[in-house]
Amino acid sequence: MTTETVVRLDRVRKEYGETAALDGVSLTIRRGEAVAVMGPSGCGKSTLLNMIAGLDRPTSGEVTVHGERLDAMNETRLALFRRHHLGMIFQFFNLLDDLSALDNVALAAQLTGSSAATARRRALELFDELGITDRRDVYPAALSGGERQRVAVARALMNRPALLLADEPTGALDSRAGEQVMDLLIDLNQIGQTLLIVTHDARLAHRCASRLVELADGRIAAESALDRV
Amino acid sequence: MSAVWAAARAAIRRRRLQTFVIALVALLCTATAVVSLALLDATSAPFDRAFEQQQGPHAVAFYDPAKVTPEQLAGARNGVAAGAGPFGQTVAETRAAGPVGSMLGPLAIVGRADPAGEVDRLDVWRGRWPAAPGEITLNAPPEDDAGFARGPMGHLSTLTVNGTTLTVVGWAYSVSHSADAWVTPEQMTAWRPSGLQMLYRFAGDVSTRDAVEERLAGVLPGGALLAAQPYQVVKEEAAETAGVYLPFLGAFGVLGLLVAVIIVGNVVSGAVVSGFRHIGVLKSLGFTPRQVVGVYLTMVIVPATAGAILGTGLGAVGAQPLLADTFRGLGYGQGTGVELRVWAAGLLGVPALVLVAALLPASRAHRLSAAEAISAGSAPRPGRALRVQRLLGGTRLPRSISLGLGLPFARPGRTALTMASLLIGVTTVTLATGLAGTLIETSRLDAAAGGDVGVRPGVAGPAGGPTTERGDREIEALLRGLPGAAKVGASAGLTVPVVGQSSPVQVNFIRGDVAAMGYQAQLLEGRWLAGPDEVVASAELINKRGLAVGDTMVLQLEGGRTTVTIVGETMQSLPGPGDGLFAAWRDLPGLDPFAFYYQVELAEGADVQAFTAAVRAADPGLTVWDNTDVTDLTIVITGISTVLALLLAAVAALGVLNTVALNVQDRRRDLGMLKSIGMTPRQVLTMLVTSMAALGVAGGLLGIPFGMAAHRLVIPLAADAAKVTLPDYVMRVWDPATLALLVVSGVLIAVLGALLPARSAARLSIARVLHNE
Structure with missing residues (x-):
């Protein structure tokens, strides 16, 4: 782990009407860190993730990721930023039903302008690394939950992101598939991938993260270093 | 409030875009349908409407004054629901002091005291009715001021009939075409009428010519009836004109209906598919399948009905100017409004269509179980x-x-x-x-064929003016000499009897550049005329008289008979009372100077207005007009x-x-x-x-x-x-x-x-x- 900062939130406040979902949150994530964000429902976890992913804008405060101020970008620049520097995995995988597993993953590279052949070659490398090569031509409907999440991880890694954001990555999986995904995230972090995981699952946080941030009522209630189990 | 209505209302509010689309499609489809239907309806029945408005006669009858007295005619009412007459009538050769003179031919003139009455209520659309001997009102479909002033009618101020010069005091329109012109009864008495006109509306069936003739025969038995014209004759002629509109309005109508069915089907099917989840939830709450269908149909029928109401109003308003523009020139402009049945079709048709289109997908929702319906709403x-x-x-x-x-x-x-x-x-x-x-x-x-500019010898305006002193050849030379003239064609129009045919034919004897100005290019069949015994006929004349290229006609010309061969068929003829023949130029001594007509094609870039002004300046006795209007x-x-x-x-x-x-x-x-x-x-x-x-x-x-x-x-x-x-x-x-x-x-x-x-x-x-x- 280096000291280079990947994410820096400075007194970020987000209001929805009269309710403050985030209330002056400041947070720093350094390259190679694996940070888990936990807290009860409505504490602001998803809002925090949205701010870092550039999916939403703060009412006040600054959001800097990979050295760029996301709160000052327009929609197009945010999209381009996400394309090149962020990878996201979701609880419900969000794969396109009418693309094969391989094409779902290749799509992320094709958006950056890579040719179909180059994108598919890179996708196959990832399939190989994630152990799902034999599932490359299968459509999402025919994949198990664990396989879908591996495909989603492959898609997120396609453009070698500076930061991988995971929103309840094991929430829709059975325990075995959940274990596999946790192992995958640990492996990724161990080879230097910076991770931010938003979860309810304390086991996931303790297995995968090196630092735990606890939110309550839109504020950081506690921060602690973790020894991975 | 019923549960069905509450659920439907909530669905309408939640699906604002779909509701809006259904309403807008219904609005536009209804407006299109109403415009098409209104035009189709008006096309199929403008004569009937105008005929009823004028209380047109079912029969225009002519009686022999030697065999029946006016009193006997007035008293004969057997089977007659309403009548007008007897009016004295004569058919007379006319001469007009103006460019239209050569186009008039023989006119059927009736002596009539006023244009109103029980039958044949005339539309006096310009000027007034004759009030004293020496005045005449002519029959023509209404024209707006600009059209009237531009056309030959605007230049007609006097008319010579039976040696009497009459002042044209007005223009009236009889849908039934009961006369070509009207004078006062006193004027007619002075001319000694050749017949007595009676206008009848009958009680009972008048749907066919035979029925009308049967009723007419019952009015005054005996041999006094010289001739009669059932209203179907004029109606068939009117249908011939209006029939031009039917094919393309029909085509647009069918396309409109098809697109309405497809769009509504697509909108409703899409709304059903995306609404399945909602329907599934309703079923799980305890709504019966029939109630669910009710919710769904209400959800689509409310915006469809709102759209149909607005669309009907919009279509009716939009159709109005089109109706007026379309039929005014044909003489049926007045009263061509949107009929009640068209309003009803607009208000009920599209909502009914939406209902039918919605029933099929809704019945699918009816059959599905709650679980299936919910899962069907996914991606x-x-x-x-x-x-x-x-x-x-x-x-x-x-x-x-x-x-x-x-x-x-x-x-x-x-x-x-x-x-x-x-x-x-x-x-x-x-x-x-x-x-x-x-x-x-x-x-x-x-x-192109008509040239850019038309010229006739005549008066300078409706109020009268100088007559040209120039002869035919001098006028042509004048026109050729004016700056901007590229081609000049001259013609002399004459109404000529044809041996073996009941109606005369208009023969245009042409000289100069007439053929080269476009008529030759319009040839549909055969070739252009090459000698004095050859003619080219317009398609209308050929169609109406059952002629063909290669046929011969015997014309009664200059006191003798001239046999001519039709060597070509062209799209149209020169302007005149009927589409006629082109024939090679011949000098016709004693021809009315107003029978001559000239058309000028201008050089590229020449200004039409400047040329017409130059003609007027060169000879105020010439009537000149711009022929380039579409x-x-x-x-x-x-x-x-x-x-x-x-x-x-x-x-x-x-x-x-x-x-x-x-x-x-x-x-x-x-x-x-x-x-x-x-x-x-x-x-x-x-x-x-x-x-x-x-x-x-x-x-x-x-x-x-x-x-x-x-x-x-x-x-x-x-x-x-x-x-x-x-x-x-x-x-x-x-x-x-x-x-x-x-x-x-x-x-x-x-x-x-x-x-x-x-x-x-x-x-x-x-x-x-x-x-x-």
């Missing part, structure tokens, strides 16, 4: 269009475009309906383009076609809008994901617009042949109704640039329809979509 079933997506994914196209091209394959049913509506939109635009092209080409031929019929038909095509194209675009809105709704999660991995708003927009633009290209390519076929069908039908033949080259309006533009029109309809929902999809909040699972 497209996997397995569709996979091969297409895989192929597109491997191409060099930008991914946003290749993804867009694959989207239509995900829901083939929805895509087929959307493409069908685009196809009809392009068919309509193609038909309108073809109609306009042919009419403009025909009009151009007309204008005909009213061209303007009316092109105008109506354009309005209907634009309305139907707008409806097709709404169909696209609905499809994209439904696709976006179905694919919210996919769109959110694509944006989350870096698809820009512009790429989202491109993807969705591409998905419809591809259909626009396909719809354009398929719709153009249909539109061309409709054009091939409609124009000859309209020409047949008008008893004219058009040269084939006026049908050849398609060139590569026009065809390319028509394909573009399909793309344009698709892109315009897709743009709004695609923009809203591009602005979709990823956070809201992806976190609201």
Whole structure:
């Protein structure tokens, strides 16, 4: 782990009407860190993730990721930023039903302008690394939950992101598939991938993260270093 | 408030876009249908309406004054519901002190005290009714001020009948054509009428000529009846004119109905499919299948009815000027309003159509279990269009475009309906383009043949003025010598009896550049005349009299008989009382100077107004007018076609809008994901617009042949109704640039329809979509 900062939130406040979902949150994530964000429902976890992913804008405060101020970008620049520097995995995988597993993953590279052949070659490398090569031509409907999440991880890694954001990555999986995904995230972090995981699952946080941030009522209630189990 | 109404109202509020689309489609379809129906209705019955308004006579009868007295005629009322007369009548040769003089021929003149009465209530549309001997009012369809002043009628101030010079004091219109002109009874008595006119409206059946003649025979038995004209004679002539409008209005009507069915079917099916989840929830709450169907039908029928009410009003208002413009020139302008039955059809037709279109998908919801209904509302079933997506994914196209091209394959049913509506939109635009092209080409031929400027010897204006001192050859020389004149044609028109035929024929003896100015180019068959015993006949004359190229005619000319051969058929003849013959020039001594007509084609870039001014300045005794105006019929038909095509194209675009809105709704999660991995708003927009633009290209390519076929069908039908033949080259309006533009029109309809929902999809909040699972 280096000291280079990947994410820096400075007194970020987000209001929805009269309710403050985030209330002056400041947070720093350094390259190679694996940070888990936990807290009860409505504490602001998803809002925090949205701010870092550039999916939403703060009412006040600054959001800097990979050295760029996301709160000052327009929609197009945010999209381009996400394309090149962020990878996201979701609880419900969000794969396109009418693309094969391989094409779902290749799509992320094709958006950056890579040719179909180059994108598919890179996708196959990832399939190989994630152990799902034999599932490359299968459509999402025919994949198990664990396989879908591996495909989603492959898609997120396609453009070698500076930061991988995971929103309840094991929430829709059975325990075995959940274990596999946790192992995958640990492996990724161990080879230097910076991770931010938003979860309810304390086991996931303790297995995968090196630092735990606890939110309550839109504020950081506690921060602690973790020894991975 | 019932549970069904409460649930339906909530659904309407929640589905604002679909509700809006259903209402708007219903509005535009209803407005289009009402305009078409109103025009069709008016086309099929303008004579009946005008006839009833004027209380037209079922029979115009002429009695022999030697065999029956006016008192006997007035007293004979057997079977007569209403009558007018007896009026003295004569048929007299006329001479007019003006350019129209040579065009008048013999006139049937009636002595009548006033234009009102129980029967044949005349429309005195200009000037007044004759009040004293020496005054005459002529029968003609109403014209607006500009048209009246421009035409020959505007220059007619006096008329010589039986040696008496009469002042033209007004213009009236009899739908039944009961006379060519009217004078006071005293004037008629002075002329000694050759017949007595009676105008009858009968009680009982008058639907056929036989029925009318049977009733007429019962009024006054005996041999006093000289001749009679049942109203069906005039009605058939009127139908012949109005029949020109029927083919193209019918074509637009059918296209409008088809597009309405397709769009409504697409809108409703889409609303049902995307509403299944909602329906499933209702069922799980305890709604019976019938109640669920009730909720669903209410959800669509409310906006459809609102749209139909507004559309009917809009269509009725929109049809009004078209009706007035279309039929005023034919003499039926007054009272051509939108009929109650058209209002009823508009108000009930489209909602009924929506109901029928909704019943099929709603019955599907009726059959489904709650669990199935809920699961049916999810994203497209996997397995569709996979091969297409895989192929597109491997191409060099930008991914946003290749993804867009694959989207239509995900829901083939929805895509087929959307493409069908685009196809009809392009068919309509193609038909309108073809109609306009042919009419403009025909009009151009007309204008070219008629020259840029028309000239007749005559008076300078309606109020009278100097008569030209120049002779025929001097006038032609004058016109040729004026700056700007390129070609000058001269003609002398004469109404000539034909041996063996009951009606005379107009023969135009031509000289100079007449043939070269366009009439020769209009030849449909045969060749141009080459000698004094050859004539070229107009298509109308050939059709009306059952003639053919190669036939001979024996003309009674200059006290002798002249045999001529028809060597060619042309689209039209020179201006005159009837389409007639072209014959080689011959000097006709004693011909009325007003029988001469000159037309001038100007050199490229010459100013028509400057030339007409120069003619007036050179000889104030010449009547001169601008001949370059596009005909009213061209303007009316092109105008109506354009309005209907634009309305139907707008409806097709709404169909696209609905499809994209439904696709976006179905694919919210996919769109959110694509944006989350870096698809820009512009790429989202491109993807969705591409998905419809591809259909626009396909719809354009398929719709153009249909539109061309409709054009091939409609124009000859309209020409047949008008008893004219058009040269084939006026049908050849398609060139590569026009065809390319028509394909573009399909793309344009698709892109315009897709743009709004695609923009809203591009602005979709990823956070809201992806976190609201």
